[in-house]
Amino acid sequence: MYLREEPLFDGPIPGQGLTAELGSRPWQNPPQLSTVEEAIDYYVERLTDESAIDQIVNILEMGVPIADIANAVQLGMVMDGVHSVDVGILVIPVIIELMMYIGDQANVQYETGLDKTAKDGISDAKIVNITSKLKQKIEEKDSLPKTKEEKPEVEEKEEDKSVGLMSRRKV
Amino acid sequence: MRKFNPSISTYKNITDIKLKPLKQEENPRGLLSPVRSPMMNESKKSIDPVIVVAHHVAAIRKRRNITDVS
Numbered sequence: 001m002y003l004r005e006e007p008l009f010d011g012p013i014p015g016q017g018l019t020a021e022l023g024s025r026p027w028q029n030p031p032q033l034s035t036v037e038e039a040i041d042y043y044v045e046r047l048t049d050e051s052a053i054d055q056i057v058n059i060l061e062m063g064v065p066i067a068d069i070a071n072a073v074q075l076g077m078v079m080d081g082v083h084s085v086d087v088g089i090l091v092i093p094v095i096i097e098l099m100m101y102i103g104d105q106a107n108v109q110y111e112t113g114l115d116k117t118a119k120d121g122i123s124d125a126k127i128v129n130i131t132s133k134l135k136q137k138i139e140e141k142d143s144l145p146k147t148k149e150e151k152p153e154v155e156e157k158e159e160d161k162s163v164g165l166m167s168r169r170k171v
Numbered sequence: 172m173r174k175f176n177p178s179i180s181t182y183k184n185i186t187d188i189k190l191k192p193l194k195q196e197e198n199p200r201g202l203l204s205p206v207r208s209p210m211m212n213e214s215k216k217s218i219d220p221v222i223v224v225a226h227h228v229a230a231i232r233k234r235r236n237i238t239d240v241s
Contacts (some may be wrong), residue, residue: 036220040227071178090224092178093185097231104235114179
């Protein structure tokens with residue numbers, strides 16, 4: 001579990017999100033697009049725009065996973081009140097597939113983010129590398145001549161001296 | 172450690188769906204053909220949104236594959 005080392009003092013106060021008037025936020029109003037079909041048409045139109053394609057290609061070239069971009073895009077639209085959260089979740093696969101199509105057209109080696117990558121865990125190659133280094137270190141230590149024979153430190157335990165009135169006496 | 176991303180699970184769920192071609196019912200044209208009430212038309216319209224999305228995804232993927240080959 002990740003624990004924050006320093007307390008966050010500039011964060012929002014609990015309940016601050018409820019201070020705005022009800023209905024003043026875009027997501028608190030009825031969405032502009034209520035059905036999945038409308039949302040798909042909206043995204044296809046927006047993502048296939050020339051300026052949008054350039055931006056998407058730039059982001060894909062940077063190595064940002066498509067799954068993360070798609071999630072951010074639909075969340076942004078939910079915040080703008082374009083569609084509801086459930087429509088956004090349903091539309092995500094279309095956004096991902098469209099971005100893959102754009103990436104293929106632009107000959108970009110994109111990262112989908114759908115498979116487990118090396119970033120998710122420690123790769124086997126790394127584990128082999130580290131173990132071999134450890135073995136080398138151990139062998140180097142063993143090969144060095146021993147100058148001093150280290151005596152094992154034996155801790156002398158002090159016998160508890162019983163102090164109480166009712167304590168047992170030594171015979 | 173990566174955070175949970177709903178887009179990964181939704182994409183995998185959609186791609187697992189086996190699609191059947193959407194049937195388009197022919198409208199009867201004869202003068203004596205039965206007339207459909209608006210209530211029946213509404214029930215006909217309601218297709219599962221997941222299936223709609225799956226069809227769109229399949230169409231884009233098909234196009235992607237065609238462009239990959241050429």
